[in-house]
Amino acid sequence: MGVQKTIKALSDPIRREILELLKAGRLPAGEISNHFPVSGAAISKHLSILREADLIRDTREGKYIYYELNTSVLEEVMLWISGLKGEKHD
Amino acid sequence: MGVQKTIKALSDPIRREILELLKAGRLPAGEISNHFPVSGAAISKHLSILREADLIRDTREGKYIYYELNTSVLEEVMLWISGLKGEKHD
DNA sequence: CTTTCATTTAACCTTTTGGTTAAATATAGT
DNA sequence: ACTATATTTAACCAAAAGGTTAAATGAAAG
Numbered sequence: 001m002g003v004q005k006t007i008k009a010l011s012d013p014i015r016r017e018i019l020e021l022l023k024a025g026r027l028p029a030g031e032i033s034n035h036f037p038v039s040g041a042a043i044s045k046h047l048s049i050l051r052e053a054d055l056i057r058d059t060r061e062g063k064y065i066y067y068e069l070n071t072s073v074l075e076e077v078m079l080w081i082s083g084l085k086g087e088k089h090d
Numbered sequence: 091m092g093v094q095k096t097i098k099a100l101s102d103p104i105r106r107e108i109l110e111l112l113k114a115g116r117l118p119a120g121e122i123s124n125h126f127p128v129s130g131a132a133i134s135k136h137l138s139i140l141r142e143a144d145l146i147r148d149t150r151e152g153k154y155i156y157y158e159l160n161t162s163v164l165e166e167v168m169l170w171i172s173g174l175k176g177e178k179h180d
Numbered sequence: 181c182t183t184t185c186a187t188t189t190a191a192c193c194t195t196t197t198g199g200t201t202a203a204a205t206a207t208a209g210t
Numbered sequence: 211a212c213t214a215t216a217t218t219t220a221a222c223c224a225a226a227a228g229g230t231t232a233a234a235t236g237a238a239a240g
Contacts, residue, residue, distance in 0.1 A: 004103055011101035012198080013094055019174055029217055042199055044218055063207050063216055071175045081168060084109055085161045102228080119187055132229055134188055153186055153237055 003080050006073050008051035014038070015046050019055060019069060028064035091114050096163050100141035104128070105136050109145060109159060118154035 009015055010038055033043040046073075047067060050056045056067045082089055092095045097103055123133040133162055137157060146157045159176075172179055 003106075007097065007101050007106075011097050014198090016093075016097075016170075021178065033217090038198085039200065040217070041201080041219080045198075048218085060206085060217095060220090065217065067173070073180055074171050074175060078168065078171060080106075081164050084159070086113065086165060087163055104228090120185095123187090128228085129230060130187070131231080133190080138188085150236085155187065175216075 003076050005053045005088040006055065009049050010077075012046065013049050014043075014047075016052055018043075018046060018050065018067075022056060022067060022069040025077055026066045028066050030064070030069060093166050095143045096145065096167050099139050099145055100167075102136065102139075104133075105140055108133075108136060108157075112146060112159040114156060116156045116158040118156050120140060120154070124156065 010019075014036055017035070021027060021032060021035060029044065029047060030040070032047070033040045036043060045079065047058075048055065051058060051067075054070055055071065057070050058065075058067050060063050094140060102111075104126055105108055107125070111122060111125060119134065119137060120130070122137070123130045126133060137146065137148075141148060141157075143163065144145065147160050148155050149155050150156075
């Protein structure tokens, strides 16, 4: 919980790319992995960091584990940034 | 340049606290340093990372170096996040 | 021009991060 | 039960991050 875990998760470029991939829709881990020049194990760790931060959710379906984006936790980050900018929000 | 450097700079809690401090107005390095339980050298390094990311600007005034917040680069981060959330923006 | 104060830089150390390969786990198909 | 496929976990490693203390720099004051 908290903005710390969220921003930390966002601070790696591969993890941000994963989120961008998932913007288009849910994907199994293997599909995600294919998009990057690192091992499946490395991607699996990135996924678990994103999941810990609740930026993604996973559901097993047979052999595959599908990942999908969860943007709700980004709200907190937006608010923190807005706060810095001295913006009013309702 | 780029959202990467900005988010990386934001990913440390001390650096975020520094930005929050500066929200209230410009402060010399020493004043900033006083708020944290780490050495001045450590704070100096944090300041240089924030400066590299253009999240703060510094101006020397006599013996002191004043730091002030620059929120303009946060716009890009907001846009990136909004993009993930699939939001329309003008 | 030397001393003092504010700050940064250098050298160093420990922990964290992100990667690898190999082994483990889970499910499906034969 | 065995085999193949998808994914994670374990063990390990190199590089990056964040901290420390000590030395260097810059400006002001004696």
